[in-house]
Amino acid sequence: xxxxxxxxxxxxLVTEDRVLRSVNMTGEANLNAFLASRIAKGFVESGVLVxxxxxxxxxxxxxxxxxxxxxxxxxxxxxxxxxxxxxxxxEWPPEMLFQAASLTLDLAExxxxxxxxxxxxxxYNILFRGTRPVFVDLLSFEQRDPRDPIWLPYAQFxxxxxxxxxxxxxFSVDLHQLFLTRCDGLNPEEVYRLCGAWRKLRRxxxxxxxxxxxxxARSPRKSxxxxxxxxxxxxxxxxxxxxxxxxxxxxxxxxEPVEHHTSKWQDYMNPRHDFDMxxxxxxxxxxxxxxxxxxxxxxxxVGCNTGxxxxxxxxxxxxxxxxxxxxxxxGDLWREVHSDGADILPLVVDFARPSPSVGWRNSENLSxxxxxxxxxxxxxxxxxxHHLLVSERIPLEEILGLAADLTSDLLVIEFVAxxxxxxxxxxxxxxxxxxxxxxxxxxxxxxxxxxxIRSQQLDPKSxxxxxxxxx
Amino acid sequence: MxxxxxxxxxxxxxxxxxxxxxxxGAGALAWQLLLAAIFGGMLYARSLLxxxxxxxxxxxxxxxxxxx
Numbered sequence: 001x002x003x004x005x006x007x008x009x010x011x012x013l014v015t016e017d018r019v020l021r022s023v024n025m026t027g028e029a030n031l032n033a034f035l036a037s038r039i040a041k042g043f044v045e046s047g048v049l050v051x052x053x054x055x056x057x058x059x060x061x062x063x064x065x066x067x068x069x070x071x072x073x074x075x076x077x078x079x080x081x082x083x084x085x086x087x088x089x090x091e092w093p094p095e096m097l098f099q100a101a102s103l104t105l106d107l108a109e110x111x112x113x114x115x116x117x118x119x120x121x122x123x124y125n126i127l128f129r130g131t132r133p134v135f136v137d138l139l140s141f142e143q144r145d146p147r148d149p150i151w152l153p154y155a156q157f158x159x160x161x162x163x164x165x166x167x168x169x170x171f172s173v174d175l176h177q178l179f180l181t182r183c184d185g186l187n188p189e190e191v192y193r194l195c196g197a198w199r200k201l202r203r204x205x206x207x208x209x210x211x212x213x214x215x216x217a218r219s220p221r222k223s224x225x226x227x228x229x230x231x232x233x234x235x236x237x238x239x240x241x242x243x244x245x246x247x248x249x250x251x252x253x254x255x256e257p258v259e260h261h262t263s264k265w266q267d268y269m270n271p272r273h274d275f276d277m278x279x280x281x282x283x284x285x286x287x288x289x290x291x292x293x294x295x296x297x298x299x300x301x302v303g304c305n306t307g308x309x310x311x312x313x314x315x316x317x318x319x320x321x322x323x324x325x326x327x328x329x330x331g332d333l334w335r336e337v338h339s340d341g342a343d344i345l346p347l348v349v350d351f352a353r354p355s356p357s358v359g360w361r362n363s364e365n366l367s368x369x370x371x372x373x374x375x376x377x378x379x380x381x382x383x384x385x386h387h388l389l390v391s392e393r394i395p396l397e398e399i400l401g402l403a404a405d406l407t408s409d410l411l412v413i414e415f416v417a418x419x420x421x422x423x424x425x426x427x428x429x430x431x432x433x434x435x436x437x438x439x440x441x442x443x444x445x446x447x448x449x450x451x452x453i454r455s456q457q458l459d460p461k462s463x464x465x466x467x468x469x470x471x
Numbered sequence: 472m473x474x475x476x477x478x479x480x481x482x483x484x485x486x487x488x489x490x491x492x493x494x495x496g497a498g499a500l501a502w503q504l505l506l507a508a509i510f511g512g513m514l515y516a517r518s519l520l521x522x523x524x525x526x527x528x529x530x531x532x533x534x535x536x537x538x539x
Contacts (some may be wrong), residue, residue, distance in 0.1 A: 058476040139528045155496025188498055209503075215505070218499030225500060229507070236514060243510040245505065 004364060009139045010074075019080040019322035027139050028075045034141040039114050043135070048103060049137040053080040083134055084298075084345075085321050085375060088159075089123040090179035091347040091355055094257035096133075099250055099338075099426035100126040101161035103133045107153065109245050112238070117144040121153035122160045122184075127197045130319075130345050131338040147230040148359060150426075154248065159185035162208055165255035167191060174327060179360065187236050188212040191345070204209070204254035207247075253341050257331065265353040280461050283382060283414070284312050286456055286465045290412055291316045296378035300406065302351050303384035303397070307333035313380070314342040325350035352392040358414060372406050379407040382465075386416040389434070390426040392445045396437070396445050404470055411450060411468040420462035439464055 005011035009027025013020045024029050030280075034040050043049035055077050089097060100123050108118045118140050125137040164187040167173040171194060178186070192200065192213045200210045220227055231237045287309050290296070297318055299312040304322035306329055313320050316336075322344050324330050333346040349355060354368035379459070381403060388394045403411050416423050418434040427434065446452060450468035457464050 122493070129490075149511065150503055152495050152500075153493055154503050155499035156493045158499050160497070184494075212498030212502045213495070214498070216496075219497050219501050225497065225504075226495065229504070231511065236511065237512050240507050240510045243513075244506060247506060250519040 002428065007139050007320070008135075017082065019082055021052075021078040021138065022074040022079060023076040023078065023139065024073060025075050025345065029080075031076060031143045032140065033143055034116055034138070037116065038112050039111055039140070043107065043110075048133055048134065048135055050138065052078050052138055057118065071397055078138070080136065080138075081134065083127045083129050084319060086366070086371060087128050087177070087345065087347055088355070088358075090176050090358075091126070091349055091368070092123075092348070093334055093348055094165060095121060095133075095331045095334045095338075096128060096346075097161065097165060098252070098255075098257055100128075100133045101157070101165070103135060104161070105245065105249060105252065106159065107135055108153075108348040109242075111141060112241065115143055115146055116141050117151070118153055121157035123179075124183075128345055130343050131334055145228065145230065146234040147171075147232075147237045148228060149231050149237040150229055151241065151244055151248075154420075156184070157248070158208065158212070159187060161185075162251055162255055163188065163191055165252075165257065166204065166208060167194070167471070169255055171258060175220055176224075176327065180355070183359070188216070189297075194339075205252060208251055208255075215363065222365070238462045242383065243274075243327075247336075259332075260333070269405065277457070279463070280308065282456070282458050283465060284309065286467070287312050287380065287382075287412055288316065290410065290467050291318060291378070294378070294410055296410055298376045299380060300372060300376040301377045301380040301382075303381065303387070304333065304346070305329050305383075307346065308380055309338065309380055310344050310346075311337070311342055312380075314344050318343070318378070319402045320344045321372075322346045323349040323354075340348055352388060354393060369402075369406070374406075376406060377408050378412065379403055381411065381413040383414050383422075385413060385418065385425060386420070386423050389437070390423065390430075397448075400449055406471055409470055411440075411466075411470070413446075413466050413468065414458075415439060415464040415466065417462040 003011060003013050007027070008024075009030070010021055010023040013022070019355070035139070043293075044051055053166045058172065067187055089100070092100070098210055104118070104121050105127060109122065111117055119142045120137075120140050121352070125135055125140055127136050128134070160427045164173075166180055167178075167186065168175055185381075188209045191205075191209045193235065195205055197210065199205050231240065256458060299313040299318045299319055299320045301307070301313065301322040303323045304310050306378055307322050309321040310320045320343060322330075322333060323346075324333075325348065327348045328350045330346045333344070337344045337346065343358040348370050355365075356373075357363065357367040357370065358365045363453075381399075385396070385399060389396060390401050397467075403413070417439060418427070418431060418437055423434075424431065443455070446468055453465055453469050
């Protein structure tokens with residue numbers, strides 16, 4: 001169970017199977033107006049806004065919401081649909097952050113047509129359902145002064161979307177590391193310090209970084225800067241705001257992630273790689289048979305690489321979460337499945353160092369393992385165990401123990417023997433550490449937590465596939 | 472000088488923002504105000520141009536009527 005409570009208009013409580021929102025009098029009027037609007041209905045129908053129903057009360061969870069602010073008691077209780085497998089910006093490749101930014105701008109601009117605006121613009125307002133972003137923070141919508149020509153959340157949009165995408169594209173800074181430590185993104189000053197003199201004057205750095213920094217330095221400390229502004233007519237304000245959004249969209253376009261070939265793992269499934277396609281086809285057949293036979297519907301593909309086997313699982317109707325620690329391969333996978341609509345959620349997660357719990361009291365965003373526990377009935381661990389054994393130095397019993405914790409039923413796991421060329425590439429002279437690791441010892445370790453349903457030797461002969469059922 | 476530009480850019484109302492809880496920044500907000508002033512100025516110039524054109528066409532029409 002975890003909560004979200006930063007918005008003064010209400011708080012959210014997430015239990016094992018429900019997402020409840022308490023709204024106080026600060027947010028009640030806005031909420032009612034927004035829920036009654038045509039755009040809210042349109043957003044929900046098109047799947048970009050979370051489905052919501054009013055409920056009489058939160059029932060047994062009423063007292064579990066964070067203590068309400070003084071004088072702001074609960075007035076309305078809502079229940080949101082549950083998005084399968086909640087995910088956060090530090091688990092997204094840049095492509096997903098860009099998509100979330102585009103959705104934020106789309107919603108903010110479309111909401112203007114009925115007199116609403118967004119009061120905040122952070123990626124934490126969005127969760128991905130498969131490859132599609134869904135806006136989940138209903139209280140972000142508020143009625144606007146129609147003569148106000150300013151989009152106040154611009155600074156937050158800049159800090160949490162534009163600048164992270166900028167430094168990812170131009171300085172190759174990993175978003176995973178950035179968002180884990182910087183919930184509210186980056187300030188322009190921090191990026192300004194990274195830039196040389198010439199870069200500060202060039203697009204997109206000039207309008208995104210340099211001018212805001214220069215203006216901030218020239219702004220008087222106690223100025224009237226924060227007072228609301230109004231133009232003479234609504235149409236003037238609409239025109240100015242429309243131009244501002246066009247300008248922000250150009251800024252976003254300038255930091256759009258580009259397709260890079262920077263990772264050796266992007267070509268892993270290429271037939272020119274060390275192994276031949278017979279090996280891949282045998283694996284695919286094995287995985288397909290397991291899926292067909294046991295009708296697994298929720299699959300976690302650990303070390304998914306380009307998502308070849310995630311796609312196999314999705315093709316037979318499974319909902320797949322595909323994780324890999326390499327943002328380049330996860331980004332490639334997102335691009336592919338976003339265009340063909342496969343039910344795959346690609347995330348940047350290092351299985352050896354999965355995302356921790358973050359936020360206030362470490363309870364705002366649950367850790368990856370807490371979210372994954374019991375969420376999958378089949379785990380795919382293909383060509384990953386030797387990396388965990390050798391590069392991460394994690395004992396086999398630990399790996400199998402974690403797999404047993406995460407799957408509620410099945411595990412498809414590939415054993416790579418120490419004499420495999422890939423294994424020896426990783427060990428680099430430390431072969432003696434693994435001299436007791438054989439197919440027989442692996443099989444024995446598996447039987448402590450799983451029943452072996454079947455196994456199959458692959459080509460090359462040093463690799464075996466196992467289909468295991470949890471005891 | 473800079474604050475004068477901002478004040479000229481868009482009218483202040485003196486009321487506080489409703490339910491704003493995310494940091495609106497300083498540089499980013501000032502930059503947005505400046506952009507709003509530029510876009511607003513362009514809009515004003517365009518409407519002025521349209522008015523001048525209408526005025527000119529009216530004058531030309533009057534002149535034509537007199538000549539007829």
